[in-house]
Amino acid sequence: MAAGRRVALVTGGMGGLGEAICVKLAALGYVVVTTCSPSNTRAEQWLRRMRERGCDFHAYPCDVGQWQSCVACVKRITDEVGPVEVLVNNAGITRDMTFRKMDRASWDAVMHTDLDSCFNMTKQVCDGMVDRGWGRIINISSVNGQKGAFGQTNYAAAKAGMHGFSKSLALEVARKGVTVNTISPGYIGTRMVMAIPREVLDGKIIPQIPVGRLGKPEEVAGLVAYLASEEAAFVTGANIAINGGQHMQ
Ligand code: NDP
Numbered sequence: 001m002a003a004g005r006r007v008a009l010v011t012g013g014m015g016g017l018g019e020a021i022c023v024k025l026a027a028l029g030y031v032v033v034t035t036c037s038p039s040n041t042r043a044e045q046w047l048r049r050m051r052e053r054g055c056d057f058h059a060y061p062c063d064v065g066q067w068q069s070c071v072a073c074v075k076r077i078t079d080e081v082g083p084v085e086v087l088v089n090n091a092g093i094t095r096d097m098t099f100r101k102m103d104r105a106s107w108d109a110v111m112h113t114d115l116d117s118c119f120n121m122t123k124q125v126c127d128g129m130v131d132r133g134w135g136r137i138i139n140i141s142s143v144n145g146q147k148g149a150f151g152q153t154n155y156a157a158a159k160a161g162m163h164g165f166s167k168s169l170a171l172e173v174a175r176k177g178v179t180v181n182t183i184s185p186g187y188i189g190t191r192m193v194m195a196i197p198r199e200v201l202d203g204k205i206i207p208q209i210p211v212g213r214l215g216k217p218e219e220v221a222g223l224v225a226y227l228a229s230e231e232a233a234f235v236t237g238a239n240i241a242i243n244g245g246q247h248m249q
Contacts, residue, residue, distance in 0.1 A: 015190070032057050
Protein backbone atom coordinates (compact mmCIF):
# COMPACT_ATOMS: atom_id res chain seq x y z
CA MET A 1 0.00 0.00 0.00
CA ALA A 2 1.35 3.47 -0.85
CA ALA A 3 2.26 5.77 2.02
CA GLY A 4 -0.34 8.17 0.63
CA ARG A 5 -3.16 6.00 1.90
CA ARG A 6 -1.82 5.33 5.36
CA VAL A 7 -3.15 7.15 8.42
CA ALA A 8 -0.45 8.28 10.86
CA LEU A 9 -1.46 9.34 14.37
CA VAL A 10 1.08 11.52 16.20
CA THR A 11 0.18 12.26 19.82
CA GLY A 12 1.23 15.72 20.98
CA GLY A 13 1.63 16.81 17.37
CA MET A 14 1.23 20.47 18.28
CA GLY A 15 4.41 20.49 20.37
CA GLY A 16 7.97 21.17 19.26
CA LEU A 17 8.94 17.71 18.05
CA GLY A 18 5.42 16.60 17.20
CA GLU A 19 4.89 19.41 14.71
CA ALA A 20 8.07 18.50 12.81
CA ILE A 21 6.99 14.84 12.77
CA CYS A 22 3.52 15.74 11.46
CA VAL A 23 4.94 17.99 8.73
CA LYS A 24 7.44 15.34 7.62
CA LEU A 25 4.86 12.55 7.48
CA ALA A 26 2.45 14.81 5.58
CA ALA A 27 5.19 15.65 3.07
CA LEU A 28 5.59 11.91 2.49
CA GLY A 29 1.89 11.56 1.77
CA TYR A 30 0.51 10.14 5.02
CA VAL A 31 -2.88 11.30 6.24
CA VAL A 32 -1.77 12.92 9.50
CA VAL A 33 -3.90 12.99 12.63
CA THR A 34 -2.87 14.47 15.95
CA THR A 35 -4.24 14.95 19.43
CA CYS A 36 -4.87 18.08 21.47
CA SER A 37 -4.61 17.79 25.21
CA PRO A 38 -7.19 19.05 27.75
CA SER A 39 -4.96 22.07 28.45
CA ASN A 40 -4.54 22.96 24.78
CA THR A 41 -6.09 26.34 23.93
CA ARG A 42 -4.41 26.87 20.57
CA ALA A 43 -5.55 23.91 18.47
CA GLU A 44 -7.60 25.95 15.97
CA GLN A 45 -4.82 28.48 15.58
CA TRP A 46 -2.25 25.70 15.03
CA LEU A 47 -4.45 23.93 12.48
CA ARG A 48 -4.88 27.24 10.61
CA ARG A 49 -1.15 27.90 10.64
CA MET A 50 -0.50 24.39 9.32
CA ARG A 51 -3.14 24.83 6.57
CA GLU A 52 -1.33 28.01 5.50
CA ARG A 53 1.79 25.83 5.11
CA GLY A 54 -0.18 23.40 2.96
CA CYS A 55 -0.73 20.77 5.68
CA ASP A 56 -4.34 19.73 6.21
CA PHE A 57 -4.15 17.92 9.53
CA HIS A 58 -6.92 16.39 11.64
CA ALA A 59 -6.86 17.04 15.41
CA TYR A 60 -8.82 15.16 18.07
CA PRO A 61 -9.09 15.96 21.78
CA CYS A 62 -7.38 13.37 23.95
CA ASP A 63 -5.77 13.02 27.34
CA VAL A 64 -3.27 10.28 26.56
CA GLY A 65 -2.94 9.45 30.25
CA GLN A 66 -6.63 8.54 30.54
CA TRP A 67 -7.85 5.22 29.17
CA GLN A 68 -11.42 6.27 28.31
CA SER A 69 -10.23 9.37 26.56
CA CYS A 70 -7.95 7.27 24.35
CA VAL A 71 -10.72 4.77 23.60
CA ALA A 72 -13.04 7.58 22.50
CA CYS A 73 -10.34 9.46 20.56
CA VAL A 74 -9.15 6.51 18.48
CA LYS A 75 -12.70 5.34 17.83
CA ARG A 76 -13.52 8.76 16.37
CA ILE A 77 -10.34 8.76 14.27
CA THR A 78 -11.06 5.28 12.96
CA ASP A 79 -14.66 6.18 12.08
CA GLU A 80 -13.93 9.60 10.59
CA VAL A 81 -10.46 9.23 9.03
CA GLY A 82 -9.64 5.52 8.87
CA PRO A 83 -7.66 2.88 10.73
CA VAL A 84 -4.37 4.04 12.22
CA GLU A 85 -1.41 2.31 10.59
CA VAL A 86 1.40 4.39 12.06
CA LEU A 87 1.24 5.43 15.73
CA VAL A 88 3.82 7.84 17.11
CA ASN A 89 3.58 8.01 20.92
CA ASN A 90 5.15 11.44 21.25
CA ALA A 91 3.09 13.30 23.88
CA GLY A 92 5.04 13.81 27.07
CA ILE A 93 5.56 16.07 30.06
CA THR A 94 8.19 16.69 32.71
CA ARG A 95 7.68 17.50 36.40
CA ASP A 96 11.31 17.84 37.46
CA MET A 97 12.43 17.87 41.08
CA THR A 98 14.81 15.83 43.18
CA PHE A 99 13.41 12.58 44.48
CA ARG A 100 13.45 13.83 48.05
CA LYS A 101 11.17 16.73 47.09
CA MET A 102 9.02 14.79 44.65
CA ASP A 103 5.39 14.41 45.62
CA ARG A 104 3.10 11.63 44.55
CA ALA A 105 1.20 13.89 42.14
CA SER A 106 4.35 14.73 40.17
CA TRP A 107 5.25 11.06 39.93
CA ASP A 108 1.75 10.07 38.83
CA ALA A 109 1.38 12.88 36.28
CA VAL A 110 4.55 11.84 34.45
CA MET A 111 3.76 8.12 34.66
CA HIS A 112 0.25 8.67 33.27
CA THR A 113 1.24 10.97 30.42
CA ASP A 114 4.59 9.47 29.44
CA LEU A 115 4.13 5.74 30.10
CA ASP A 116 0.47 4.80 30.58
CA SER A 117 -0.10 6.67 27.31
CA CYS A 118 1.86 3.97 25.44
CA PHE A 119 -0.50 1.30 26.74
CA ASN A 120 -3.60 3.45 26.32
CA MET A 121 -2.94 4.45 22.71
CA THR A 122 -1.18 1.33 21.43
CA LYS A 123 -3.98 -0.86 22.78
CA GLN A 124 -6.47 0.95 20.54
CA VAL A 125 -4.56 0.29 17.32
CA CYS A 126 -2.51 -2.88 17.82
CA ASP A 127 -5.19 -5.49 17.02
CA GLY A 128 -6.09 -3.72 13.79
CA MET A 129 -2.45 -3.58 12.72
CA VAL A 130 -2.02 -7.29 13.45
CA ASP A 131 -5.22 -8.16 11.56
CA ARG A 132 -4.12 -6.12 8.53
CA GLY A 133 -0.59 -7.54 8.71
CA TRP A 134 1.12 -4.13 8.76
CA GLY A 135 1.80 -1.47 11.37
CA ARG A 136 4.39 0.84 12.85
CA ILE A 137 4.53 1.88 16.50
CA ILE A 138 7.17 4.49 17.30
CA ASN A 139 7.70 5.59 20.90
CA ILE A 140 9.49 8.87 21.61
CA SER A 141 11.59 8.33 24.73
CA SER A 142 14.63 10.36 25.82
CA VAL A 143 18.37 10.13 26.37
CA ASN A 144 17.52 10.64 30.04
CA GLY A 145 15.65 7.33 30.04
CA GLN A 146 18.93 5.71 28.98
CA LYS A 147 21.37 7.47 31.30
CA GLY A 148 19.23 8.96 34.11
CA ALA A 149 19.16 12.65 34.96
CA PHE A 150 19.31 14.68 38.15
CA GLY A 151 15.79 15.71 39.17
CA GLN A 152 14.08 13.29 36.79
CA THR A 153 13.43 10.02 38.64
CA ASN A 154 9.84 10.15 37.35
CA TYR A 155 10.68 11.09 33.75
CA ALA A 156 13.67 8.74 33.44
CA ALA A 157 11.64 5.84 34.86
CA ALA A 158 8.75 6.48 32.46
CA LYS A 159 11.04 6.92 29.44
CA ALA A 160 13.06 3.78 30.27
CA GLY A 161 9.75 1.96 30.73
CA MET A 162 8.73 2.94 27.20
CA HIS A 163 11.61 0.96 25.81
CA GLY A 164 10.84 -2.12 27.90
CA PHE A 165 7.33 -1.87 26.49
CA SER A 166 8.67 -1.52 22.92
CA LYS A 167 10.96 -4.55 23.17
CA SER A 168 8.29 -6.82 24.63
CA LEU A 169 5.55 -5.82 22.21
CA ALA A 170 8.02 -6.04 19.31
CA LEU A 171 8.52 -9.72 20.15
CA GLU A 172 4.79 -10.38 20.32
CA VAL A 173 3.91 -8.83 16.94
CA ALA A 174 7.12 -9.44 14.96
CA ARG A 175 5.55 -12.13 12.76
CA LYS A 176 2.53 -9.96 11.99
CA GLY A 177 4.20 -7.20 9.98
CA VAL A 178 4.11 -4.78 12.90
CA THR A 179 7.31 -3.12 14.16
CA VAL A 180 7.71 -1.40 17.52
CA ASN A 181 10.66 0.88 18.14
CA THR A 182 11.88 3.57 20.50
CA ILE A 183 13.63 6.79 19.59
CA SER A 184 15.71 8.45 22.32
CA PRO A 185 16.46 12.08 21.47
CA GLY A 186 19.03 14.15 23.31
CA TYR A 187 18.78 17.95 23.46
CA ILE A 188 16.67 19.12 20.52
CA GLY A 189 16.22 22.81 19.74
CA THR A 190 12.51 23.03 20.41
CA ARG A 191 10.94 26.11 21.98
CA MET A 192 11.25 24.45 25.41
CA VAL A 193 15.00 23.95 25.06
CA MET A 194 15.57 27.30 23.33
CA ALA A 195 13.96 28.96 26.36
CA ILE A 196 16.95 27.87 28.47
CA PRO A 197 19.18 30.95 28.97
CA ARG A 198 21.78 31.27 26.21
CA GLU A 199 24.65 31.23 28.72
CA VAL A 200 23.43 27.90 30.15
CA LEU A 201 23.04 26.43 26.65
CA ASP A 202 26.48 27.63 25.53
CA GLY A 203 28.27 27.12 28.85
CA LYS A 204 26.85 23.83 30.11
CA ILE A 205 24.66 22.00 27.64
CA ILE A 206 26.30 22.28 24.23
CA PRO A 207 29.77 21.37 25.59
CA GLN A 208 28.29 17.95 26.57
CA ILE A 209 27.32 17.29 22.94
CA PRO A 210 30.23 16.06 20.79
CA VAL A 211 28.56 17.25 17.57
CA GLY A 212 28.70 20.73 19.11
CA ARG A 213 25.10 21.84 18.68
CA LEU A 214 21.51 21.03 19.58
CA GLY A 215 19.59 18.58 17.45
CA LYS A 216 16.93 19.80 15.05
CA PRO A 217 13.29 18.65 15.32
CA GLU A 218 13.48 17.83 11.60
CA GLU A 219 16.30 15.36 12.32
CA VAL A 220 14.09 13.45 14.75
CA ALA A 221 11.22 13.66 12.25
CA GLY A 222 13.46 12.12 9.59
CA LEU A 223 14.15 9.16 11.86
CA VAL A 224 10.44 8.72 12.56
CA ALA A 225 9.78 8.77 8.81
CA TYR A 226 12.39 6.07 8.27
CA LEU A 227 10.94 3.83 11.00
CA ALA A 228 7.48 4.31 9.50
CA SER A 229 8.66 3.31 6.02
CA GLU A 230 8.52 -0.01 4.19
CA GLU A 231 12.34 -0.09 4.22
CA ALA A 232 12.37 -0.28 8.03
CA ALA A 233 10.46 -3.58 8.17
CA PHE A 234 13.50 -5.39 9.63
CA VAL A 235 14.05 -2.82 12.40
CA THR A 236 12.06 -3.76 15.49
CA GLY A 237 12.63 -3.61 19.22
CA ALA A 238 15.39 -1.05 18.66
CA ASN A 239 16.12 2.00 20.78
CA ILE A 240 17.66 4.48 18.39
CA ALA A 241 19.70 7.27 19.97
CA ILE A 242 19.67 10.68 18.29
CA ASN A 243 21.75 12.81 20.62
CA GLY A 244 24.79 14.17 18.78
CA GLY A 245 27.03 11.67 20.56
CA GLN A 246 26.09 12.91 24.04
CA HIS A 247 25.44 9.37 25.28
CA MET A 248 26.49 6.11 23.65
CA GLN A 249 25.48 2.63 24.73
P1 NDP B 1 6.34 19.86 23.95
O1 NDP B 1 6.11 20.24 25.36
O2 NDP B 1 6.60 20.90 22.92
O3 NDP B 1 5.15 18.95 23.41
C1 NDP B 1 4.59 17.95 24.21
C2 NDP B 1 3.25 17.56 23.62
O4 NDP B 1 2.66 16.61 24.51
C3 NDP B 1 2.30 18.74 23.51
O5 NDP B 1 1.90 18.88 22.16
C4 NDP B 1 1.11 18.36 24.38
O6 NDP B 1 -0.14 18.51 23.76
C5 NDP B 1 1.29 16.87 24.55
N1 NDP B 1 0.69 16.45 25.82
C6 NDP B 1 1.10 16.73 27.07
N2 NDP B 1 0.26 16.18 27.97
C7 NDP B 1 -0.70 15.53 27.26
C8 NDP B 1 -1.85 14.77 27.61
N3 NDP B 1 -2.18 14.50 28.89
N4 NDP B 1 -2.62 14.29 26.61
C9 NDP B 1 -2.31 14.51 25.31
N5 NDP B 1 -1.23 15.21 24.92
C10 NDP B 1 -0.44 15.71 25.89
O7 NDP B 1 7.57 18.82 23.99
P2 NDP B 1 8.54 18.29 22.85
O8 NDP B 1 7.94 18.43 21.50
O9 NDP B 1 9.87 18.88 23.09
O10 NDP B 1 8.62 16.74 23.25
C11 NDP B 1 7.93 15.74 22.54
C12 NDP B 1 8.39 14.40 23.10
O11 NDP B 1 9.78 14.26 22.92
C13 NDP B 1 8.12 14.24 24.59
O12 NDP B 1 7.69 12.92 24.85
C14 NDP B 1 9.47 14.51 25.21
O13 NDP B 1 9.61 13.86 26.44
C15 NDP B 1 10.40 13.94 24.14
N6 NDP B 1 11.74 14.51 24.16
C16 NDP B 1 11.98 15.83 23.85
C17 NDP B 1 13.28 16.33 23.85
C18 NDP B 1 13.60 17.76 23.50
O14 NDP B 1 14.79 18.11 23.55
N7 NDP B 1 12.65 18.58 23.12
C19 NDP B 1 14.41 15.46 24.18
C20 NDP B 1 14.05 14.11 24.48
C21 NDP B 1 12.77 13.67 24.45
P3 NDP B 1 -0.91 19.92 23.57
O15 NDP B 1 0.01 20.74 22.69
O16 NDP B 1 -2.15 19.50 22.88
O17 NDP B 1 -1.10 20.49 24.94
